[in-house]
Amino acid sequence: MSLQQLSSQKVFGGQHVRYQHQSQALNCSMQFAVYLPPQVELGQPLPVLYWLSGLTCTDENFMQKAGALKMAAELGLIIVAPDTSPRGADVPDDAEGAWDFGLGAGFYINATQAPWSTHYKMYDYVVHELPALIEKHLPVSDKRSISGHSMGGHGALIAALREPERYQSVSAFAPITQPSQCPWGEKAFSNYLGTQRETWMEWDASALMAQATQHLPMLIDQGEADSFLVEQLKPAALEVAAEQAKYPLTLRLQPGYDHSYYFIASFIDEHLRFHAQALSA
Amino acid sequence: MSLQQLSSQKVFGGQHVRYQHQSQALNCSMQFAVYLPPQVELGQPLPVLYWLSGLTCTDENFMQKAGALKMAAELGLIIVAPDTSPRGADVPDDAEGAWDFGLGAGFYINATQAPWSTHYKMYDYVVHELPALIEKHLPVSDKRSISGHSMGGHGALIAALREPERYQSVSAFAPITQPSQCPWGEKAFSNYLGTQRETWMEWDASALMAQATQHLPMLIDQGEADSFLVEQLKPAALEVAAEQAKYPLTLRLQPGYDHSYYFIASFIDEHLRFHAQALSA
Numbered sequence: 380m381s382l383q384q385l386s387s388q389k390v391f392g393g394q395h396v397r398y399q400h401q402s403q404a405l406n407c408s409m410q411f412a413v414y415l416p417p418q419v420e421l422g423q424p425l426p427v428l429y430w431l432s433g434l435t436c437t438d439e440n441f442m443q444k445a446g447a448l449k450m451a452a453e454l455g456l457i458i459v460a461p462d463t464s465p466r467g468a469d470v471p472d473d474a475e476g477a478w479d480f481g482l483g484a485g486f487y488i489n490a491t492q493a494p495w496s497t498h499y500k501m502y503d504y505v506v507h508e509l510p511a512l513i514e515k516h517l518p519v520s521d522k523r524s525i526s527g528h529s530m531g532g533h534g535a536l537i538a539a540l541r542e543p544e545r546y547q548s549v550s551a552f553a554p555i556t557q558p559s560q561c562p563w564g565e566k567a568f569s570n571y572l573g574t575q576r577e578t579w580m581e582w583d584a585s586a587l588m589a590q591a592t593q594h595l596p597m598l599i600d601q602g603e604a605d606s607f608l609v610e611q612l613k614p615a616a617l618e619v620a621a622e623q624a625k626y627p628l629t630l631r632l633q634p635g636y637d638h639s640y641y642f643i644a645s646f647i648d649e650h651l652r653f654h655a656q657a658l659s660a
Numbered sequence: 661m662s663l664q665q666l667s668s669q670k671v672f673g674g675q676h677v678r679y680q681h682q683s684q685a686l687n688c689s690m691q692f693a694v695y696l697p698p699q700v701e702l703g704q705p706l707p708v709l710y711w712l713s714g715l716t717c718t719d720e721n722f723m724q725k726a727g728a729l730k731m732a733a734e735l736g737l738i739i740v741a742p743d744t745s746p747r748g749a750d751v752p753d754d755a756e757g758a759w760d761f762g763l764g765a766g767f768y769i770n771a772t773q774a775p776w777s778t779h780y781k782m783y784d785y786v787v788h789e790l791p792a793l794i795e796k797h798l799p800v801s802d803k804r805s806i807s808g809h810s811m812g813g814h815g816a817l818i819a820a821l822r823e824p825e826r827y828q829s830v831s832a833f834a835p836i837t838q839p840s841q842c843p844w845g846e847k848a849f850s851n852y853l854g855t856q857r858e859t860w861m862e863w864d865a866s867a868l869m870a871q872a873t874q875h876l877p878m879l880i881d882q883g884e885a886d887s888f889l890v891e892q893l894k895p896a897a898l899e900v901a902a903e904q905a906k907y908p909l910t911l912r913l914q915p916g917y918d919h920s921y922y923f924i925a926s927f928i929d930e931h932l933r934f935h936a937q938a939l940s941a
Contacts, residue, residue, distance in 0.1 A: 389885065389916040391926050443921065446727035449929075604670065635670040640724065645672050648730075 392417035426658035431527030487534030548657035556617035602636030673698035699736035712808030768815030771852035829938030837898035883917030
C-alpha cells in the first residue's frame with residue numbers, strides 16, 4: 380500500500396497531485412490524480428468525491444477539462460480521479476484495438492472470464508482498494524461520494540446501488556444506465572462476464588435500481604443533444620426502475636447539450652454543491 | 661471572407677463554435693474557435709476578447725482547459741481563440757520537427773525571410789484579418805481586448821504595444837517579455853526575421869514598452885514555480901521598461917504556480933473581469 384508521487388501542481392490555492400502505485404486488485408501499476416483543496420492545510424480531514432471517467436479517458440481528462448477545481452477549492456472537497464482500466468504491456472486489450480473495450484474501457488466491473496479476469500477488477504479497485512489507499516495516506520474523512528461520466532456514470536451508479544453504505548450521495552453525467560441492453564455494455568459484459576446474461580444483472584444500474592432498498596441522494600444530468608442518448612444511454616430505463624423502487628432520483632434532461640466535457644463543465648458546480656451538502660450532513 | 665462552421669456545442673447556455681476559413685494573410689486554410697455567450701441571443705453586439713495560445717497549442721487548448729467559459733457567460737464576453745501558426749502540408753516547419761519553432765510556433769510576428777515569409781504572417785492575421793472576419797460575420801461590437809499565455813502572452817503584449825488604439829485592455833499569463841534575449845525568441849526571430857537584431861526590436865515587448873506613449877490597462881500574472889521563468893520569460897525586463905515609460909503595468913508574481921493551464925485556470929476569472937471592465941468603460 381505504498382504511494383509514489385509523480386507530480387504536484389498548484390491550482391486555486393490547492394494542489395493537483397498525480398500518484399502511482401501497485402494495485403493488488405488489478406495486478407498492475409496504476410496512476411491516479413487527486414485534487415487537494417487549500418483547506419487541507421487547516422489539518423481537518425476532508426470528505427472525498429470519487430470521479431469515474433468515461434471510455435478512452437485516463438486520470439487526466441476530468442482534472443484538465445471539467446472546470447471543477449475552483450468550486451472544489453471553495454467547498455473544501457477532495458476529488459480523486461482514477462484511471463478507466465488496468466494498464467501496462469501485460470494487460471490484454473481488445474483484439475482490434477477498439478476504443479470501447481479493453482484498455483480505457485474497464486467498465487468498473489469485476490471480470491470473471493479469461494483472459495480479462497487476471498487484471499480487469501475495476502469495481503474492487505475503485506470501490507475498495509483505492510479508497511483504502513487514499514484513507515491511509517491522505518488527510519481524508521470517511522465520508523465519500525461518487526460521480527462519473529458515461530461509462531463512469533454507469534460505474535458511479537452501480538457502486539452506489541451495490542454498496543450504498545459506503546457513500547453519502549451519487550451523481551452522473553450522461554450515464555450508461557442499462558448496459559445489459561446497449562451495444563457498449565453488451566460487448567463489454569459478454570467478454571468480461573461471459574454470455575450468461577443473468578450474471579450481467581448485478582452490474583446493471585437499472586436492474587440494481589429495481590431492487591434497491593437503501594436510498595442515497597441521486598442526481599443525473601443528461602444532454603438532449605447527446606449523440607449516444609438513444610442507442611447507448613437510455614435514462615428512461617433507470618427512471619422507470621426508480622419509480623418502481625420509489626428511489627429519489629433527480630434526472631434532468633438538459634436541452635441542447637451534447638456528450639462532451641463542455642456539457643460536464645456547464646453543470647459540474649451544481650453536482651459538487653449537491654455532493655458537498657450530502658457529505659456535510 | 662467566407663466562414664465555414666465546423667461544429668457547435670452548447671456550453672454554459674452559450675455556444676462553442678469552431679470555424680474554418682481561407683486566410684489571405686497566411687496563405688492557407690485556418691481554424692479558430694469562438695465562445696458566444698448566451699447574451700448573443702439578446703441581439704446587442706458584444707465585446708470580444710482575443711486569446712493567443714502558447715507553443716504547440718491549437719484553437720482547442722484554451723477552450724477545453726482554461727475554465728474560462730462560465731465567467732465569459734456571466735460577463736457577456738465573446739472569446740476568440742485562433743491557432744498558433746499557419747497550417748497545412750504546404751507550410752514549412754522546423755527541419756527537425758522541434759516544438760518551439762515552425763508549426764504551432766508562429767510567434768505572432770510577420771516573417772520577412774524565406775521560406776517563412778510566404779505563410780508566417782501571424783501578426784497581420786490575429787491583429788487585422790481575423791478581427792475583420794469576426795466583425796463581418798459575428799454579432800460583435802468594435803470593442804476588443806487581448807490576452808494570451810507564454811508565446812501568446814508575448815503576442816498579446818506586442819499587439820497592444822504596437823497598435824494600442826485597437827484594444828481596450830491587455831493581459832498575459834507567463835508571457836515571453838523579451839524574445840530578443842531568450843532562447844525561444846532568438847531561435848524564432850533569427851529564422852523568421854533574419855540575423856539583423858535591430859529588426860527584432862519592433863516585435864520585442866520590452867523594447868516596444870520602453871517607447872510606449874499610449875497606455876492601456878495591462879495585467880500580467882507570472883507563476884513563481886514556472887520552470888521557464890528565469891531562462892525564457894524574464895518579466896523583470898518588461899517591468900524595468902514599464903517604469904521607464906511610466907506605463908501602468910500590474911505584474912503579479914504568484915507563489916507556487918507553474919506554467920500550465922492549471923495556473924491559467926486559477927486566475928482567468930480575474931483577467932476576464934479586468935477586461936470586461938475596460939471593455940464596458
